[in-house]
Amino acid sequence: MxxxxxxxxxxxxxxxxxxxxxxxxxxxxxxxxxxxxxxxxxxxxxxxxxxxxxxxxxxxxxxxxxxxxxxxxxxxxxxxxxxxxxxxxxxxxxxxxxxxxxxxxxxxxxxxxxxxxxxxxxxxxxxxxxxxxxxFVDGSVPGWDLSSQNAMPHAYKGGSQTELLKAQVMAMPEGGTFAMIAPPNPYRCPPGPYERISMVAYWLSQNNPTAKILVSDPKDKFSKQGLFEEGWQKYYGGMIERIGPDFGAENTSVDVAAMTIDIDGSVENVDVCNVIPAxxxxxxxxxxxxxxxxxxxxxxxxxxxxxxxxxxxxxxxxxxxxxxxxxxxxxxxxxxxxxxxxxxxxxxxxxxxxxxxxxxxxxxxxxxxxxxxxxxxxxxxxxxxxxxxxxxxxxxxxxxxxxxxxxxxxxxxxxxxxx
The missing domain is CATH 3.50.50.60 (FAD/NAD(P)-binding domain)
Incomplete structure (x- = not known):
């Protein structure tokens, strides 16, 4: 239709x-x-x-x-x-x-x-x-609460948070890392986090092509997964890495001051971290x-x-x-x-x-x-x-x-x- x-x-x-x-x-x-x-x-x-x-x-x-x-x-x-x-x-x-x-x-x-x-x-x-x-559910991402939303924006309410996340992406160093903590079900707009990954990847491919995107996702599968993964491979091959629950994504925390994320004991330094809580x-x-x-x-x-x-x-x-x-x-x-x-x-x-x-x-x-x-x-x-x-x-x-x-x-x- x-x-x-x-x-x-x-x-x-x-x-x-x-x-x-x-x-x-x-x-x-x-x-x-x-x-x-x-x-x-x-x-x-x-x-x-x-x-x-x-x-x-x-x-x-x-x-x-x-x-x-x-x-x-x-x-x-x-x-x-x-x-x-x-x-x-x-x-x-x-x-x-x-x-x-x-x-x-x-x-x-x-x-x-x-x-x-x-x-x-x-x-x-x-x-x-x-x-x-x-x-947002308090404590759903260990190390993050609403007082951290300027350092690690959620951008899941329209307006200033969206502008902040865009500014942080634009300020990323050459070859830097954008990280997303994806939310568990149920949440607003099931394909939203993955369209966001696509759009951040598009902007980076035009302006910072050696940058990387790391996604920690507690879900086994997500809306339109095959379509997104097909597109990511076609347009942004090698830029996006998604870690699911089989590899420890259900055990993810952040250190706001250090700008790191910990995925089941593996600590990653990141330049931008988009935390989308439960x-x-x-x-x-x-x-x-x-x-x-x-x-x-x-x-x-x-x-x-x-x-x-x-x-x-x-x-x-x-x-x-x-x-x-x-x-x-x-x-x-x-x-x-x-x-x-x-x-x-x-x-x-x-x-x-x-x-x-x-x-x-x-x-x-x-x-x-x-x-x-x-x-x-x-x-x-x-x-x-x-x-x-x-x-x-x-x-x-x-x-x-x-x-x-x-x-x-x-x-x-x-x-x-x-x-």
Missing amino acids: TINRRLFIGTGAAMLAAPMVRAAGHGMPRVVVVGGGAGGATAARYIAKDSDGAIDVTLIEPTRTYFTCFFSNLYLGGFKEIDDLGHTYGTLASDYGVNVVHDWAIGVDRDAKTVALAGGGRVPYDKLILSPGID MKAGRIAELAGVTDGNWAPVNPDDMSSKVDPDIYVLGDASEQGDMPKSGFSANSQAKVCANAIRGALTDSRVFPAKFSNTCWSLISENDGVKVGANYEPADGKISSTGGFVSQKGEDAALRKATYEESEGWYAGITADMFG
Whole structure:
């Protein structure tokens, strides 16, 4: 299936009809959304747009400019500028009537149905959507914590971390070593670390061709592995070494001060170290009491929490079944969630839940690959109903078309998120 900007936006817009009645009670029903990424911004926009003013929508997001983590690897490779990844919330406010609050949500009172803000005050809700993305599991990489993120960036949240990692790569000495500590499952964007390796390798091949890349990976296998390894051999032969669990990668630590990594007792000096720790749901989901310790279990029909039916959790933070943690997934889940919430608050029609996802990756210039699937609720989770993946040995024209398709998708999803 080929996805372009018009088709992508239409997949959500067609399923939402105008509301029938306004909910009874204290007046206009109130929806609060925490997190302005692919899940939260999309949900806020669709609820506001398709309720036609019948629902009061507040979006709480600390940053005024949101930098997408998806496509950030292309910035590392030199195919994008950082400003290409930045998006603001003005259109959501001016065109759709979303009340955008730039602040941190620091607590949820589920009995009083309010969200506490760092700047003071509380925001009441009838329905609450949490789409906070990820945080990191403390101690998952021995020797590294958040205080080390400037010396050894994770760059798994878009923005300043991405810029920092790019600057470190550009400053590497001739013939230096770039190291990555890859994350264990589950984590945001399954092919993301390996697209990152490809893009760093591309930049180094153009600017520092004798440099080396060392990957310590605790997983036996990874998304699109055959496609990435084929590309690495074709474009970057001899530059990339991946060490898996069979050779001790599950026992990896770092020494931030010495700039070394220890892989099962073998110590390597490195010039740049990209540490991607184990992940969990963003902190506000834990504070709301809707996680199992790491992720937030949800019902597959509407993304409602299995702990509280008036709280919904989208995207990376949710534990929903078969869908990968990706921007496309979050956007798809947001449309289903928006339809369900609008139906609950305005007695309008709710359509059966259907989800989709595609993850594109760029291996080298004009060499794009993809993997994706469609999903429906089944057996208490979101279940795959069939998928597709690029194949090894595809011709250059097809790979270029796949990359161009990803560009169209990025334009489509960001328009869908921010209007």
